[in-house]
Amino acid sequence: MPTAATFEIDYIQFLDAEGQLVRNDLPAFARDTKQLVKLYQEMVMARVFDAKAIALQRTGKLGTYAPCLGHEATYLAIGSAMQPDDVLAVSYREYGAQFHRGVKPRELLMYWGGDERGNDFSGPAHDFAWCVPIGTQCLHAAGSALAFKIRKEARVAVCTIGDGGSSKADFNSALNVAGAMTLPLVSIIVNNQWAISVPRGAQTGAKTLAQKGIAAGLECVQVDGNDFIAMRHVLDHAIKRARHGHGGMCIEAVTYRLSDHTTADDARRYRPEQEVKDAWQREPLRRMKAYLQSLNAWSEEEETAWKETCTKYVDAEVNAYLETRAQPVEAMFDYTYADLPPDLVAQRAEAVAREKRA
Amino acid sequence: MAQITLIEAVTQALAWEMKHDPSVVVLGEDVGVNGGVFRATLGLIDTFGADRVIDTPLDETTIAGLTVGLAAQGMKPVAEAQFEGFIYAMLEQIICHAARLRNRTRGRMTVPAVWRAPWGGGIRAPEHHSEANEALFTNVPGLRVVLPSSPARAYGLLLASIRDPDPVIFFEPKRIYRQYKEEVPDDGEALPLDVCFVLRDGSDVTLVTWGAQVKETLEAADALAAEGISAEVIDVATLKPLDFDTIHESVRKTGRCVIVHEAPRTAGFGAEIAARLAEHAMYDLVAPVERVTGYDTHIPLFRLEMKYLPAVSTIVEAAKRTLAAS
Numbered sequence: 001m002p003t004a005a006t007f008e009i010d011y012i013q014f015l016d017a018e019g020q021l022v023r024n025d026l027p028a029f030a031r032d033t034k035q036l037v038k039l040y041q042e043m044v045m046a047r048v049f050d051a052k053a054i055a056l057q058r059t060g061k062l063g064t065y066a067p068c069l070g071h072e073a074t075y076l077a078i079g080s081a082m083q084p085d086d087v088l089a090v091s092y093r094e095y096g097a098q099f100h101r102g103v104k105p106r107e108l109l110m111y112w113g114g115d116e117r118g119n120d121f122s123g124p125a126h127d128f129a130w131c132v133p134i135g136t137q138c139l140h141a142a143g144s145a146l147a148f149k150i151r152k153e154a155r156v157a158v159c160t161i162g163d164g165g166s167s168k169a170d171f172n173s174a175l176n177v178a179g180a181m182t183l184p185l186v187s188i189i190v191n192n193q194w195a196i197s198v199p200r201g202a203q204t205g206a207k208t209l210a211q212k213g214i215a216a217g218l219e220c221v222q223v224d225g226n227d228f229i230a231m232r233h234v235l236d237h238a239i240k241r242a243r244h245g246h247g248g249m250c251i252e253a254v255t256y257r258l259s260d261h262t263t264a265d266d267a268r269r270y271r272p273e274q275e276v277k278d279a280w281q282r283e284p285l286r287r288m289k290a291y292l293q294s295l296n297a298w299s300e301e302e303e304t305a306w307k308e309t310c311t312k313y314v315d316a317e318v319n320a321y322l323e324t325r326a327q328p329v330e331a332m333f334d335y336t337y338a339d340l341p342p343d344l345v346a347q348r349a350e351a352v353a354r355e356k357r358a
Numbered sequence: 359m360a361q362i363t364l365i366e367a368v369t370q371a372l373a374w375e376m377k378h379d380p381s382v383v384v385l386g387e388d389v390g391v392n393g394g395v396f397r398a399t400l401g402l403i404d405t406f407g408a409d410r411v412i413d414t415p416l417d418e419t420t421i422a423g424l425t426v427g428l429a430a431q432g433m434k435p436v437a438e439a440q441f442e443g444f445i446y447a448m449l450e451q452i453i454c455h456a457a458r459l460r461n462r463t464r465g466r467m468t469v470p471a472v473w474r475a476p477w478g479g480g481i482r483a484p485e486h487h488s489e490a491n492e493a494l495f496t497n498v499p500g501l502r503v504v505l506p507s508s509p510a511r512a513y514g515l516l517l518a519s520i521r522d523p524d525p526v527i528f529f530e531p532k533r534i535y536r537q538y539k540e541e542v543p544d545d546g547e548a549l550p551l552d553v554c555f556v557l558r559d560g561s562d563v564t565l566v567t568w569g570a571q572v573k574e575t576l577e578a579a580d581a582l583a584a585e586g587i588s589a590e591v592i593d594v595a596t597l598k599p600l601d602f603d604t605i606h607e608s609v610r611k612t613g614r615c616v617i618v619h620e621a622p623r624t625a626g627f628g629a630e631i632a633a634r635l636a637e638h639a640m641y642d643l644v645a646p647v648e649r650v651t652g653y654d655t656h657i658p659l660f661r662l663e664m665k666y667l668p669a670v671s672t673i674v675e676a677a678k679r680t681l682a683a684s
Binding site: 089121136143150173174342 | 425
């Protein structure tokens with residue numbers, strides 16, 4: 001019988017859970033040990049920030065917060081593989097990538113702390129803001145990629161989505177149109193195994209999430225998302241080919257959400273403790289640290305000192321956030337339209353008057 | 359100067375703006391070689407190429423999401439929903455993103471985009487091709503909702519919509535796409551997006567309407583005139599933001615108001631106008647406000663659809679009731 005089509009999904013890993021190299025064709029970027037140390041430090045920074053943010057929420061100083069614990073390698077790989085001119089469209093926990101691109105922790109805290117000004121962040125002005133409606137950001141990235149293609153700009157759009165989000169129409173629409181129009185769009189499914197309480201297996205019968213891009217005509221690959229070197233290697237390839245007009249890729253980063261979904265969630269309700277314990281053995285920082293130590297590029301003393309640096313920096317950012325005064329009441333009106341229509345001018349005056357009476 | 363139809367005025371406006379602003383692109387289903395199922399984009403691909411006249415995959419979600427992305431990165435996309443009944447798959451992108459991106463980023467990112475859609479009933483179309491769903495959008499902060507009812511207003515309002523820095527829902531009453539022609543100078547002159555059009559001066563009763571119903575309403579005004587009743591006719595045209603002042607000024611003069619629209623009555627946009635009259639014009643009114651609308655049912659398939667839509671006779675009757683009341 002003739003075969004109409006076949007496909008395979010490669011799985012990419014360089015570092016195993018213990019930080020041992022499983023391949024000997026180390027990519028060029030990974031030979032720059034100083035750079036690896038710097039990126040490891042950024043991963044640690046993201047983790048220190050994450051713990052602090054959760055503590056702030058628990059003490060009533062932050063609203064609901066979506067942690068990034070366990071995703072640090074994937075996010076730093078994304079952030080460091082992109083050029084400032086490229087566009088990043090995230091969901092809502094890709095902090096390592098965003099910090100690398102210039103977003104400040106205080107801005108992130110402002111967003112989760114109930115202040116729209118957090119979305120007017122210091123990262124690239126063309127990067128999209130945090131996106132709560134699941135999957136919708138993927139089409140914003142596709143539209144950005146289309147703009148680059150129309151204007152013949154050598155720029156790439158990158159979007160991230162969770163395993164649950166890979167079930168959404170917008171995500172599948174983005175892959176489809178990226179294939180149909182050969183758009184410079186790199187889509188990364190951050191498969192952390194859990195969409196709040198629903199496990200990966202309940203999302204689809206597909207063996208991998210990466211293969212969702214096959215039907216769209218995209219190059220697809222599954223990567224160990226806890227392995228920074230593998231993630232960065234794949235992203236370098238994906239971004240380079242997109243930038244040179246060869247179209248999009250669909251990348252599945254296999255990782256694990258070591259935290260609750262958000263601070264409003266209690267993961268103990270739906271997943272076994274042993275599974276989480278096992279996942280801690282595969283987590284990204286542990287293996288990166290072991291690898292750097294095996295190169296004599298990082299020591300326990302440096303680790304301790306760096307964590308102190310992180311704590312000081314995060315504390316300063318937290319203080320800056322806590323000292324931020326709420327916006328004046330009229331701020332809720334002033335960005336609704338470029339020019340405020342008369343109806344809203346009147347309602348704005350109502351709100352200001354109510355404020356004065358209060 | 360050529361006489362053109364409403365649909366030709368849409369094409370003329372798109373061509374003018376694409377010629378003068380390289381950031382304007384058109385995207386949708388069948389908008390390229392086919393020129394759109396109503397031919398709104400006829401010939402544009404020959405002039406501006408497939409890079410700017412973009413046939414998308416057959417997916418409204420794709421069209422809406424690409425439009426947000428394009429606009430956020432400095433393009434001025436004009437998206438076509440093939441029919442207003444297919445626009446629902448676009449709602450999440452329009453409401454959660456297009457309408458609020460400026461606000462949620464404190465002005466860092468904006469969506470200067472237009473969503474065009476053929477709108478309304480009365481063309482014996484299949485199911486889901488005859489909706490009047492403008493009120494779904496007039497409740498959304500951050501949007502403009504525009505509904506022209508003549509070739510000249512379609513041309514001027516579409517130019518204004520494309521040039522506007524905020525997202526615009528631009529509904530085109532398909533029943534009158536080719537109903538008549540008028541001279542529309544291709545001069546790139548936009549019309550204001552925040553002013554109602556007074557189409558006929560009158561002193562006894564104000565008839566407020568928009569879209570295809572403007573035709574029946576003007577005919578009703580003729581019929582009333584034959585009986586010695588002077589009706590003022592207002593085409594709202596720019597529903598959101600609403601120019602209530604023009605309506606109020608008219609009602610101050612006439613003391614009576616009939617609101618005509620083909621959408622269902624409950625929470626239709628006529629309810630907003632009636633509420634504002636109650637708030638601001640109570641003492642100007644000498645009779646209760648009347649609404650002549652579609653029923654609170656689904657618009658029936660076409661053997662019954664004309665019995666659903668407001669008619670000249672129902673508008674005349676409502677106007678007479680306001681006169682009988684005082």
